[in-house]
Amino acid sequence: MQKISALLITYNEEKNIKRFLDDADYADEIILVDSYSTDRTIEIAKTYPKVKLFQREFTNFSDQKNFAIQQASYEWITFFDADEHIPASLKEEILNTIKSNTSADAYYVYRKFYFKNKVLNYSGMQNDKAIRVFKKSKNRYKNNRLVHELIQCDGVVSKLRNKLDHYTYSSSEEYRNKLTSYSKLRAQELRMKNLKPNFFHFQVKPAYRFFNHYILRLGFLDGKEGYVISKLHADSVKNRYVFLNKIYEAEASQLINKNA
Template identity: 50%
Template sequence: MISALAITYNEAHNIERYIKSLSFADEIIIVDSFSTDATEAIAKQHNVTFIKRVFDDFSSQKNYAISLAKHDWVTFFDLDEVIPEALSKELITTVESTPKEKAFLVNRDYHFMGKRIKYSGFQTDIAVRLFDKNHCKYNGQLVHEAIKTSAPIGKLKHHLKHQTYTDFDNYNQKLTQYSKLQAEALFKKNVRPNLYHFLFRPWYRFMHQYFFRFGFLDGKEGFIICYVHAFSVFKRYIQLWTMYRNID
């Protein structure tokens, strides 16, 4: 028995396909951050539990969804991830085999602007997507949250397709949200930005992804990804600087 969980905000363009891809699950629970598009209307056309909750951070939102699951084994896929039939079958057979592992990693094939990105830092893109809720929870990070567990972790054979790009503005908006949450985390740690953060950190991010992680081999798409990610680092510290300006 599997509970499929998801968190959403303005995912009308993905929600129909996503729910259909979860047909392997015994229940589907969606925790929505008060979407302003048709996400709710589309979701409620299907047999899902749809709950609204104010978004505070990714870990808290996902851990809340886990608390609603009826079954021990849960999946937590992102809305821009495509679950192939082979992976769906593997999820079911894995749970039915009562494995000693309590969490399973899945490789993600990253796609951007219609192209499969093989480098640019995404050649090792992997994340836990199936786990036993009794042994796992999200680690409390505001962004780039990850499953925390002391139990053994396995790895599934089949990959999923990470279709992150809908349009440039959407992608940039997503990175801006991440930058804001990362700035909030740094603010809580009393980190004050300086020229090192504004100049070196974005430069290093670009150099690391484009050269050290071979982003140049992904062509113009690789350059765009590396540039936008570097700029998101710059925005993180601009937002952090603004937070201090508001209290000084």
């Protein structure tokens, strides 16, 4: 059986860390890269003998995850998030897949999306998936993505049959705060592309995002939660351009002060 490195990046994951570490009992080592948590994340992690702890300032998700990959000792890697739970059926499938000397170099895992402890079957979440199992030598996160990071696989990508449980947030405010942090990082990405926001970005794109989640992706079938999720994602799209505009304003102000 080939050995496995289970990777995780954290910041104040006290409420999730124990579940993750218990789920990762299949791994031969657990690499935890923490962004200087101020809660009990580190205290809890240190009670697990397989954990190898690194603390590092957070710049963006891709950079932090690529650093974690570099610390892995073994070729096969699993890289789940702290708010994801690995059911026994998925864990067994992962182990059997690696044991079978598969020809694939990376695997997508579909996610069952929970919001306020309710499963959302629609709202754009029905086909949600991410690469969570892969070979170290064939995969890296794309450096041009600061948020919603994507694996770039130099090989064959397949998918696993069993789903993981994705426990997102227990309140709308908690989810809004997370989306806001994503919007700020996305704004930085857009600035690097020199995008100038206009009416289309501020009004049309957010409206379409709501329509896409709530109507096209059947969010209305998820009831109140479907509406809330659709609205939060629409607000997140608008916020990215608000933050982008603030970046340009700050740059213009610095230029004026420099020339004064």
